[in-house]
Amino acid sequence: MAIINLKINSKEYSIDVDPQMPLLWAIRDFVGLKGTKYGCGIAQCGACTVHLNGQPVRSCSLPVAAVANKNITTIEGLSDDNSHPVQKAWIEEQVPQCGYCQSGQIMAAAALLSKNASPNDADIDAAMQGHICRCGTYPRIKRAIKKASENKP
Amino acid sequence: MVSRRQFIKNTGKASFALWLGATSNGFANAAFITYAPSNFTPFVKIEKNGKITIFNTKPEMGQGTFQSVPALIAEELEVSLDAITIVQTSGEKQFGGGQAAGGSSSIRGNYDAYRKIGAAAKEMLIKAASVKWGIGIESCYAENGSVHSKLSKEHLSYGDLIEEASKLEVPKEPKLKNKSDFKIIGKSIQRPDVPLKVSGKAEYGIDVEVPNMVYATVFRSPVIGGTLKSFDADATLKIPGVIKVVEAKTTVGKYQYSGVAVIAKSYWSALQGRKVLKVEWETNGYENFNLSDYENKLRNLSKETGVLDKNIGNVESVKTEPGNSVESFYETPMVAHHTLEPMNCIAHVNGEMLTIWTSTQVPSAITGSGPNDLHSQIGMKPENITLHSKFIGGGFGRRLYTDYVIEAVNIAKQIEQPVKVIWSREDTTQHSAVRPMTFSQLKGGFSKEGELISFQHKVISPSYFDSVGPNFDKTKVDAIMIEGIGEQAYQIPNIKTSYVYADFHVPVAAWRSVTSSTVAFAHECFIDELAHKVKKDPLDFRLQMLDKDSDTKRVLLKLKEVSNWDKPLPKGKGRGVAQWEFFAGLCAHVVEVSVTKDNTIKIDKVYAVIDLGEVVNPDNVKNQIEGSIVMALTAAIKTGITIENGKIKQSNFHDNPMIRMHETPEIEVHILADGGKIKGVGEPGLPPFAPALANAIFSITGKRIKKMPFDLKLS
Numbered sequence: 132m133a134i135i136n137l138k139i140n141s142k143e144y145s146i147d148v149d150p151q152m153p154l155l156w157a158i159r160d161f162v163g164l165k166g167t168k169y170g171c172g173i174a175q176c177g178a179c180t181v182h183l184n185g186q187p188v189r190s191c192s193l194p195v196a197a198v199a200n201k202n203i204t205t206i207e208g209l210s211d212d213n214s215h216p217v218q219k220a221w222i223e224e225q226v227p228q229c230g231y232c233q234s235g236q237i238m239a240a241a242a243l244l245s246k247n248a249s250p251n252d253a254d255i256d257a258a259m260q261g262h263i264c265r266c267g268t269y270p271r272i273k274r275a276i277k278k279a280s281e282n283k284p
Numbered sequence: 285m286v287s288r289r290q291f292i293k294n295t296g297k298a299s300f301a302l303w304l305g306a307t308s309n310g311f312a313n314a315a316f317i318t319y320a321p322s323n324f325t326p327f328v329k330i331e332k333n334g335k336i337t338i339f340n341t342k343p344e345m346g347q348g349t350f351q352s353v354p355a356l357i358a359e360e361l362e363v364s365l366d367a368i369t370i371v372q373t374s375g376e377k378q379f380g381g382g383q384a385a386g387g388s389s390s391i392r393g394n395y396d397a398y399r400k401i402g403a404a405a406k407e408m409l410i411k412a413a414s415v416k417w418g419i420g421i422e423s424c425y426a427e428n429g430s431v432h433s434k435l436s437k438e439h440l441s442y443g444d445l446i447e448e449a450s451k452l453e454v455p456k457e458p459k460l461k462n463k464s465d466f467k468i469i470g471k472s473i474q475r476p477d478v479p480l481k482v483s484g485k486a487e488y489g490i491d492v493e494v495p496n497m498v499y500a501t502v503f504r505s506p507v508i509g510g511t512l513k514s515f516d517a518d519a520t521l522k523i524p525g526v527i528k529v530v531e532a533k534t535t536v537g538k539y540q541y542s543g544v545a546v547i548a549k550s551y552w553s554a555l556q557g558r559k560v561l562k563v564e565w566e567t568n569g570y571e572n573f574n575l576s577d578y579e580n581k582l583r584n585l586s587k588e589t590g591v592l593d594k595n596i597g598n599v600e601s602v603k604t605e606p607g608n609s610v611e612s613f614y615e616t617p618m619v620a621h622h623t624l625e626p627m628n629c630i631a632h633v634n635g636e637m638l639t640i641w642t643s644t645q646v647p648s649a650i651t652g653s654g655p656n657d658l659h660s661q662i663g664m665k666p667e668n669i670t671l672h673s674k675f676i677g678g679g680f681g682r683r684l685y686t687d688y689v690i691e692a693v694n695i696a697k698q699i700e701q702p703v704k705v706i707w708s709r710e711d712t713t714q715h716s717a718v719r720p721m722t723f724s725q726l727k728g729g730f731s732k733e734g735e736l737i738s739f740q741h742k743v744i745s746p747s748y749f750d751s752v753g754p755n756f757d758k759t760k761v762d763a764i765m766i767e768g769i770g771e772q773a774y775q776i777p778n779i780k781t782s783y784v785y786a787d788f789h790v791p792v793a794a795w796r797s798v799t800s801s802t803v804a805f806a807h808e809c810f811i812d813e814l815a816h817k818v819k820k821d822p823l824d825f826r827l828q829m830l831d832k833d834s835d836t837k838r839v840l841l842k843l844k845e846v847s848n849w850d851k852p853l854p855k856g857k858g859r860g861v862a863q864w865e866f867f868a869g870l871c872a873h874v875v876e877v878s879v880t881k882d883n884t885i886k887i888d889k890v891y892a893v894i895d896l897g898e899v900v901n902p903d904n905v906k907n908q909i910e911g912s913i914v915m916a917l918t919a920a921i922k923t924g925i926t927i928e929n930g931k932i933k934q935s936n937f938h939d940n941p942m943i944r945m946h947e948t949p950e951i952e953v954h955i956l957a958d959g960g961k962i963k964g965v966g967e968p969g970l971p972p973f974a975p976a977l978a979n980a981i982f983s984i985t986g987k988r989i990k991k992m993p994f995d996l997k998l999s
């Protein structure tokens with residue numbers, strides 16, 4: 132066990148955990164933010180995606196000690212009122228079904244658009260390939276990403 | 285576990301029946317007097333301040349019932365969806381036994397019943413206003429949460445009327461609105477759960493936290509059917525955070541299993557404890573079970589006559605000339621549900637009392653007092669069970685089983701605190717009931733004139749009913765396993781369908797669209813073979829066998845039009861068609877394919893037509909069909925579940941892959957909602973997809989695909 136300091140959505144948290152524990156469980160069970168999901172635990176599904184210094188990462192496969200004091204953003208930090216362009220587009224396109232994968236999908240899409248303001252189909256496929264939506268909302272996710280890129284100032 | 289039959293029956297007219305029952309014994313009126321706020325019926329609550337709550341009894345798992353069920357009530361009650369609060373029910377007694385989602389039944393089974401609930405409440409409010417104003421009810425109308433007078437500018441909000449309305453008799457046969465007056469039904473209104481799912485605020489079972497809660501992971505027998513011999517927890521108990529190691533029993537249909545639960549302060553600690561846990565299993569001979577042997581057994585069983593299902597005309601008496609008949613054999617694999625939210629459940633046993641927090645398709649089966657409901661599996665009184673039913677991160681039939689709930693309760697009985705049991709992805713893949721494989725033997729015979737005069741379909745498979753209950757009668761047909769095959773609308777003078785039971789020790793489950801997701805593949809590919817035999821266009825061949833007023837014919841005609849079927853495709857492209865009607869509904873697809881430079885099939889486009897009779901939210905239906913096609917594509921071309929040395933070989937998404945965005949074809953969905961029988965949404969999009977794809981591939985390669993999964997890479 133060790134004290135780890137985390138910076139999540141610009142707030143600081145100090146938790147006493149196994150340094151090898153994945154960031155995912157720190158976020159969910161120690162910090163208490165439940166928007167980030169567990170789907171596979173082996174970097175295959177993307178449900179656990181958060182931003183680490185702006186980059187999308189799989190929190191299920193990152194030991195918590197490795198991200199101490201770094202800037203982490205979760206779905207809760209994207210906006211507190213669904214006002215992020217990606218969230219708005221997700222609502223306009225009515226993307227979710229069960230919704231379980233969507234936090235991860237949205238975090239990946241937000242990271243993509245911050246690097247590439249107008250991605251084409253191939254860019255979107257490449258950025259989103261690591262994400263599984265068992266409900267099969269891919270056509271809508273793609274449409275929503277395009278919409279968000281158009282809506283951006 | 286409720287049997288599928290039972291829950292389909294329960295989800296039929298049960299909700300309305302309950303409401304009527306409540307009326308005749310005065311429940312609704314009594315509720316007005318006893319409680320404030322008051323209930324018109326258990327499904328609608330209107331408070332004096334005007335707040336309107338509609339209770340949704342159909343768990344939301346992505347299919348859209350969180351909106352579609354309240355929408356039916358709100359439409360007739362004359363309130364907008366923005367003006368209501370929706371509360372998900374959790375198996376509470378007053379909402380009856382129909383609190384379950386499955387079989388695509390929520391809307392098709394309750395379309396009028398839910399509307400009558402809203403209409404009855406509205407009639408009572410109108411009556412109350414008319415009495416207040418001293419005018420006739422014909423001079424009043426309801427709009428936007430108020431009753432208005434046609435004679436003056438006067439209006440009263442529902443909240444101001446409930447006291448008077450509550451003293452009135454609840455009308456038994458309230459008048460329903462004309463379709464042309466609908467403001468909600470048939471409109472693509474944004475769903476209320478979407479903002480929650482976009483912000484991360486939607487709470488799934490796995491997200492619930494209760495005070496003082498601990499976590500558990502369960503080590504289960506890697507060999508299916510293995511039993512627990514002993515365990516040594518010494519090393520486990522030394523892991524920081526580990527609290528206790530206990531036996532964890534559960535029930536899946538007729539099967540009983542034991543695992544070992546590691547209970548800890550955090551899930552991570554529990555997992556660390558499980559890594560060093562020593563368990564000995566008795567494998568009971570099942571360690572020698574290999575799927576490939578079992579599949580050979582199924583092939584051999586196809587020689588048996590089996591049990592007769594449908595017998596139209598007399599297939600045996602039909603004499604076909606040599607060369608005028610076709611025979612074929614099709615095989616499908618086992619598949620996993622892979623709900624993205626793994627199984628999980630929180631249980632808290634406090635003396636006689638039990639509280640459960642979980643995502644389930646069957647709240648009624650958890651709190652119910654029926655003989656197969658949860659109480660009977662855990663030895664507790666149904667009235668002592670409280671459920672908190674959460675958003676479901678995928679159901680697909682997996683969460684019709686309550687094995688993960690029973691297991692959590694059995695663990696919770698051995699510790700004071702509430703315990704959250706989380707199944708890892710690997711646990712979920714390797715210890716969940718699977719969709720069984722079905723093998724199909726088909727025969728068709730033509731007259732000299734080239735008319736299809738005989739058709740036989742024999743299904744060889746394990747039995748669903750044998751898996752869910754102890755008393756399956758092997759001399760009878762398992763209706764689930766031959767689902768839909770005897771009910772196709774094709775007019776063929778001699779039809780015989782039959783079933784051959786195969787003994788199996790692995791629990792099997794309903795998987796979205798149940799057996800239709802497998803037998804439709806065999807059936808509709810074979811229809812294509814028959815069309816090819818007599819050199820007919822596969823879509824015209826089907827149309828010619830359909831009665832002019834059959835729903836199937838309407839669907840195929842629409843599909844023909846929207847897919848431009850009659851327009852020849854450019855060279856190098858092909859297309860295939862398939863349809864399927866079964867208990868859940870009716871849908872048909874045309875799939876267009878081409879071959880890429882590296883000799884791989886590319887799916888260029890999928891056209892889908894679904895017939896619903898009536899549609900609540902067209903955009904949501906489209907979402908469902910798009911998703912159904914993606915799911916059906918996974919089942920068609922990705923590895924299924926296999927068993928080697930008694931163990932499920934696949935464990936996670938690296939070896940049991942799912943379709944991803946870059947593999948998803950373009951999809952165009954058309955909805956028929958022109959009246960007629962009301963049909964379901966959640967499942968019908970799956971069965972016709974794999975056969976339409978396989979038929980499309982045949983059209984371009986000339987090779988018949990007779991086994992799922994199949995490779996898009998051509999050899």
Ligand code: FES
Pocket residue numbers: 168169170171172173174175176177178179180189190191192
């Ligand atoms: S849970 Fe991390 S990628 Fe699946």
Ligand code: FES
Pocket residue numbers: 227228229230231232233263264265266267268346624677678
């Ligand atoms: S919406 Fe269900 S997994 Fe994506």
